[in-house]
Amino acid sequence: MRKRRNRNAQPTVPAPILTAVIESLDQEGRGVAHVDGKTIFIDGGLPNEKVTFQSHYIKPSYEIANVVDVLKQSNLRVTPRCRHFGKCGGCKLQHLDFTGQVATKQRLLESDLWHIGKVKPVNMLPALYGPTWGYRHKARLSVKYVEKKQRVLVGFNEKGTRFVADMDSCEVLRPEVSALIAPLQSLILQLSIRDKLPQIELAVGEAVVVDGVAKPVIVLILRIMDVLTAQDESLLKQFADAHHIQIWTQTKGPDTIKPFYPLTGPALQYNLNEFNLTYPFKPNEFTQVNPQINQVMIRRAIQLLNPQPGEKIADFFCGIGNFTLPIARSGAQVLGLEGLANLVDRANESAALNQLQGNTEFGVADLFKMTPEALTSLGHFDKWLVDPPRDGAFELIKSLELENSPKCIVYVSCNPATLARDAGVLVNDKGYKLSAAGVINMFPHTSHVESIALFEL
DSSP: OOOOOOOOOSOSSOOOEEEEEOOEEOTTSOEEEEETTEEEEEETOOTTOEEEEEEEEEOSSEEEEEEEEEEEOOTTBOOOSOTTBTTBSSOSOTTBOHHHHHHHHHHHHHHHHHHTTOOOOSEEOOOBOOOSSSOBOEEEEEEEEETTTTEEEEEOBBTTSSSBOOOSOOTTBOHHHHTTHHHHHHHHHHSTTTTSOOEEEEEEEEEEEETTEEEEEEEEEEEOSSOOOHHHHHHHHHHHHHHTOEEEEESSSGGGOEEEEOTTOOOOEEEEGGGTEEEEOOTTSOOOSOHHHHHHHHHHHHHHHOOOTTOEEEEETOTTTTTHHHHHTTTOEEEEEESOHHHHHHHHHHHHHTTOGGGEEEEEOOGGGOOHHHHHHTOOOSEEEEOOOTTOOHHHHHTOOGGGOOSEEEEEESOHHHHHHHHHHHHHTSOOEEEEEEEEOSSTTSSOOEEEEEEEO
């Protein structure tokens, strides 16, 4: 009988420690080197550094390794601020100077546009910056009860594993939330369901004044897999009161998310002061994790789109109307389409709250199944704004027909590879010019690349 080939790429004995010079960074923030013609992805290495490394994942054409020692250091290497760096998998680029992080992301965007889409922007836009620490207003934390140690871990996963990192703070979370990690570990350890609470989702909204002091609205959604006892409920209420937060619970799917305590706390919302807009939102609904850079991003999108009174503009993948309402402030007529009905409901709520129902319309549509016929049925639009998830907007872009094409498209992307793919279609098949593109550093210290591009006929 023929033996099945062992596909396990983990070396059976420790790999040798070798030396390499890092050439560049890949899309995951790893150093890229070549040794004897083989590509080595080295976690912890920076461009132009000479390092020793040891591989932990070996394939015929490539290996994945960790830095053992830095023999020649880059002048862009800095000391990571977070003491959990290297163990926590949340921020891989803290050892790279902030300006180096942004430059790396800009190069990755340009590389993907050319190598995937075969397009080059006429102009590269200056990168958009924001706060580098304490910027995250939304996150999903894992929870693990370690019975042998009688401890509870709350945090992000360890680098390269599904284990929860042993951490008591997080430098990129809003400070008030970071300060809750250790108290949450103590609280959950006291609960009867300590081993049936795998996740905490958090959201932070605009500050409200309580007893003369402005405090952010903080909501924690506890994913609970069993029934709370009376003692559990008492402990949770005490915790909420002591830390001035709201606790919600989720027992099954998203439709089971509901407030637990207090039942009448202030609602989550964020403001776009430049456009005099307020957006209420539920803690599990999608909003940008970095509200400061969100404001800068919207400003640039509006500058590129340049909406005018009377124009008809489409906002595809509109969410809760993050771009739709600022566009509507110009006096343009805006149609926002989104795949999730609850987000459309919230968009309508925000339009009413901001008195923009007269020039906004929202609808539910599966934009990943768009066809030329369905797109034509929406009518002609002067301009588009497209802000898709990581999968991009391929079917939407393919459905464009010349006689129905908008004169410009502003494309906001959270994945440079799918932006590049879609840009290739727009430029090489649909006749658009890629007038400008640039990165938005929405997630400092991570390899995540957010970007914006302008296409014009």
